[in-house]
Amino acid sequence: MTTTTLDSADKSPSEYGALAVTIHWVIFFAVIALFASMNYAQELDKADPLRRTFYDWHKAIGTLVLGLAVLRVLWIKIHGAPDLVPSPRFSKVIARISHGLLYLLLLALPATGLGMTLFSGRGVDLLGIPPLLEADKAVACALHAAHGPLFLATVIVVFIHVVGALWHQYVRHDSTLGRMVPWLRAKD
Known part of the structure; x- marks a missing residue:
């Protein structure tokens, strides 16, 4: 197996490269920040x-997640993704469906938030995005x-994704999780 490091931008056939891994984890932590900021703001x-400060941060982080999700989808379209590790067919079907849904949701969720802001006649102040649309x-x-x-x-889909990753790591004992968690990668 070819091992990549965090300094490598290319992916091998068996794992994701540094850019894909970085975007994955930035989106992950940003989604947690979005959830926390909204829950706290509503309290x-x-x-x-x-x-208002928490709402402003929520809008800015959500807009960044949208941009990163678009970048991630484009990166995969251009560079591809590693093949799935050998698994039962049902596991591969669930993985493909959950990944597809996850990408769709990571585009749709922040797009609705940004659209809601813009169609409310507001901008994303922390990013310097002015009101771009007439309020509707x-x-x-x-x-x-x-x-x-x-x-x-x-x-729900993130939960399925996490459970699947942990199932691969601790039940199947394969290299799936190591493709996104560099310190779990097998050393040659």
Whole structure:
């Protein structure tokens, strides 16, 4: 097996390269920050200025996640992804479906959030994005209505993704998790 390091931008046929791994983990931690910032903001009194700060950070991080998700999808389209490790057919089907859904949700969830902001006649202040669209309350409300269920779907698919990765690591004892966790990679 060819081993790549965090300094390598190329992937071998069996693992992801440094850029793909970095984007994966940045998105992972950003999604946790999005969840935490929204939960904390919603606990604050509406008059508390900190509430607005958390919403501003939520919008900025969500916009960055959208950009990173687009980059990740483009990177995979251009460079491909490693082949799945040998597994039973049902496992490969679940992996392909969950990855496809995860990419779709990582595009749709922040896109609805950004759309909701823009169609509310606001911008993303922390990123210097001005209000770009005429306010349209109906569209903003429709995007808001979609944002919550998309979040719930994302949580479910991420849970499946994590359980699958841990199943590969601790039940199957194969190299799947090591492709995204460099320190778990087998040493030649």
